[in-house]
Amino acid sequence: MKLRPKLTLLALTGLNLVNYVDRQVLPAVLQPLQEDLKLDKTQAGFATTAFMLGYFATAPFFGALGDRLARKWLIAAGVVVWSIGTILTGAAGGVVSLLLYRCLVGVGEASYGTLSPGWIADLFESRRRNNALSFFYVAIPIGSALGYLLGGEVGASHGWRSAFYVAGVPGLVFALALLGLKEPRRGASDASEGGEGGAPDAAGATRPPGGWRTYAQLLKNRPYLLVLVGYVAQTFAVGGFAAWAPSFLQEVRGMEFREADRFFGIALAATGLGATLLGGFVSSAWQRRSRSGYAATLGLSALLAAPLAFAAFVDHDVARARVLLAATMFCLFFSTGPVNTLLLETVPAAIRSSAMAASIFAIHLFGDLWSPTLVGYVAEKSSFERAVLLLPAALVVNAAAWLVLIGVVRRTAPAVSPA
Secondary structure (H helix, E strand, O other): OOOOHHHHHHHHHHHHHHHHHHHHHHHHOHHHHHHHHOOOHHHHHHHHHHHHHHHHHHHHHHHHHHOOOOHHHHHHHHHHHHHHHHHHHOOOOOHHHHHHHHHHHHHHHHHHHHHHHHHHHHHOOHHHHHHHHHHHHOHHHHHHHHHHHHHHHHHHHHOHHHHHHHHHHHHHHHHHHHOOOOOOOOOHHHHHOOOOOOOEOOOOOEOOOOOOHHHHHHHOOHHHHHHHHHHHHHHHHHHHHHHHHHHHHHHOOOOOHHHHHHHHHHHHHHHHHHHHHHHHHHHHHHHHHOOOHHHHHHHHHHHHHHHHHHHHHHOOOHHHHHHHHHHHHHHHHHOHHHHHHHHHHOOOHHHHHHHHHHHHHHHHHHHHOOHHHHHHHHHHHOOHHHHOOHHHHHHHHHHHHHHHHHHHHHHHOOOOOOO
């Protein structure tokens, strides 16, 4: 069986697209689901929380397994679990079963989200890795938009349960296709460039420390921590945007419900696709000329996003506010490829699964798990206009961490070899 990097990347990207479709079907059909199952808003909100708990809480477990066992089988098992969880969501009869099935979706997606980026990193050498990861993460905005569209169209014509049945089937097909691919040994692409050495294990890379000592090792890695701190702050802001930006446009700026949702969906898909790809290619070109190219891309994107977000929320002109919100989203997506590349490249190849697991755990536990609730609380106690300013404030923290990262990378990263 031969390694087929491009075919594998295409398959993993397709799975990532299905991954985000399955996540976003729920909010797309939440209103009819809530009415049918007779849930109040708190219970309906718990459905998202249940997914998130299953997702980030189990990520460290899969990270530890992924640094030791065959990732292909772990990923395939995760895809089957999340697909079955999605299908079962359509059969939920009440709040308990709904929460259980959404938690199951989160557990399955934790395996995939933790392990697949490391697989891609082992397929592509450093000069091609960032572009490959950027292509992989384009599935986030496109899959999210498709999830809203699929849920809306199928839910409207055939009922909310059918939307989950339709969304759950493609993952099972992709899981079977995945088993026909060959997994690279860990660190293979780095070794081909004369990268890290050491006595390889059966998978081809130096054995990780073992157990939770791997995560303790990550806490001592300053470049990795700076990437992660900035990413946590950014995820806090993104979670708040996703939850409240459409409502802000409706309640504060007077846009109609359908108009606000349509604008946000189109802006999400367009800026996500364009910025993720462009950010990947620009940062790759920058990195070839400077050892801090990836870090500089992160710092610049966050530095632009913070004032744009602030301006979007204080500008009373609806047309300008929409443009500024779209520009903010563009800047946020611009860093998608290089932030994940740095999470992988600032650690040894043998612990890349653990590094992604720690990232997933941290960005959700300290980021978007509670930012929507905090914004809502401040809005209740003060005003909506003041509450949303927490989001650009988080982006200031995001920018500060990534600007410090630039200096650290310049001092510690190896010099760029002349072309």
